[in-house]
Amino acid sequence: MNTHSHVAIVGAGHAGGRVAQHLRALGHSGRVTLIGAEAHAPYERPALSKEMLLGTTASENLVLAPNAFWMDDALAGIGIERVCATVESLDVDARRVRLHDGRHIGFDQLVVATGAAARRLPVPGCDLPGVQVLRTLDDCIALKAAFPACRELAIIGGGVIGMEVASSATKLGMHVTVLEAGSAIMNRCLPPLVSAWLEAQHAEQGVAVKKNVRVEKIVKTGERLQIVARTGDEPLLTDADCVLMATGADCHPAFLLGTGLADTQGVHVDAHCRSPLAPWLYAAGDVACLRDAESGVALRQETWRNAENQARAVAEMLLGRTEPYRETPWMWTDQHGHAIQVTGTPDGAHEWIVRGSLEAASATLVGLRNGCVHAGVTINQSRDRRHIEALVTGRHAVDKLRMADTRHALKTFL
Known part of the structure; x- marks a missing residue:
């Protein structure tokens, strides 16, 4: 790619902001236009359901470091234009986007980093005053403002965000009821054993x-x-x-409707984070649905680490990187003082081995498929995470009886 080309980034959140930073750090000297509807500088989201709600951190601490990078004078000095606007449509043939105020911005390459939007159940009353969602910093500020007058909080949805808010709200003295549509909380990312254990901690x-x-x-x-x-x-x-309506997120960017470049699973990209339908279009972060070359499975990763690492990969791809992007799924959550980390994608096909004790809230669970490690969960055992990740990434075959015996350190299975 020509390092002087014009890169437009739609979505000025975590992933979009990092793409802009990495482009400059890696030597791109052309125009960079970062377009996003939020007035805030790009920021990280994990603290929104925890420290921000609890008042133990301030919004300025969420801004992508270094904070000075996002000052207007600093951006102007390195040729990055921040545009606070909503993108309404994309002209594929002309390679330009149309903003809500009628302006058009052309580009050579386009990076879609729009994340996902909070979903409201399509039921009567879903938009009544007092019915909140939590996806953005402004959502968090609104929810936090409602908390002083809130004695009883109802959360619709038992996913990660809902259960993290439940944990935070109890610390603030609220009575919390969670209404989950499925048969278990956090069932998209936790095996049944851990889901049941976590529900007991909430109870x-x-x-x-x-x-x-x-x-x-x-x-x-x-x-x-x-x-x-x-x-x-x-x-x-x-x-x-x-x-609080915590019923998942929509990841179909509205400005791509009708283009065929995205669907309800987000923007489909190849191992180089590039659309197979438009080689000038890339995607990063929550919105990117990447097809794994080995398994053939298309997967979106709504995680902090993927936003970090895929953003850098996209910047490198724009500058000529040929190595495919692969990211072992990993996420963490802190609830009621317990640190839970999940590696891989747990599902019903896994056979689970428990190392340690769930009752003592100190355990590492290893998920096997056909005798090979495909997933893992740690509960207050963060030191095991890197070994679990190596086992998952390498699809290591292990002896089940030996794995269940904690006298055998995880590193001996590598």
């Missing part, structure tokens, strides 16, 4: 978890809200001062 802190819930509507009852739902054939009414 010990007073969190009520209701499963197999179908929400029908949300209504205003005086100064409060009521969620009208069903569990099977049984009606379920939940009253709350505030409702």
